[in-house]
Amino acid sequence: MNDLTPCCQEDQVHQDAVDLVRKDLPPDEDLYDLAELFKMFGDSTRVKILCALTRSELCVCDIARLLSVSQSAVSHQLRVLKNGKLVKYRREGKTVYYSLDDDHVREILRLGLEHVGE
Secondary structure, three states, X not given: OOOOOOOOOOOOOOHHHHHHXXXXXXXXXXXXXXXXXXXXXXXXXXXXXXXXXXXOOEEHHHHHHHHOOOHHHHHHHHHHHHHOOOEEEEEEOOEEEEEEOOHHHHHHHHHHHHHHOO
C-alpha cells in the first residue's frame, strides 16, 4: 500500500480554477488570524475548559476541580483563551466567573465535535 498523497500524473494547471479561487481567498492577514484562532484549540486542557464553559460559567477553582489540574494551570490557560477572545469574565465580589466570549465559540466546538464524530 502506498502512503504517499495522491498527485496528478500530469503537470497541468487548471488556470480558470486557480484564478477563481485566488480571487475569493481572504486576505493573508485574516488567514493568519484564523490560524492563530485554531491554535487555541490545539491544547486538550483549553478545549476541555471551553467545553465546560458551554454548560455553565465557572470560576478558576471550579475548573481546576472539574479537570483535576492546578489553579495556576487553569489560570494560565484562561489567560491564553481570554487573549484569543474565546472567553470573558465577570467579577462577583471576590469571585471571578469565566464564560464563553460569544456563541461563535460554542458553534466552533459543536462543529468540531460533529466532525470528529463522523
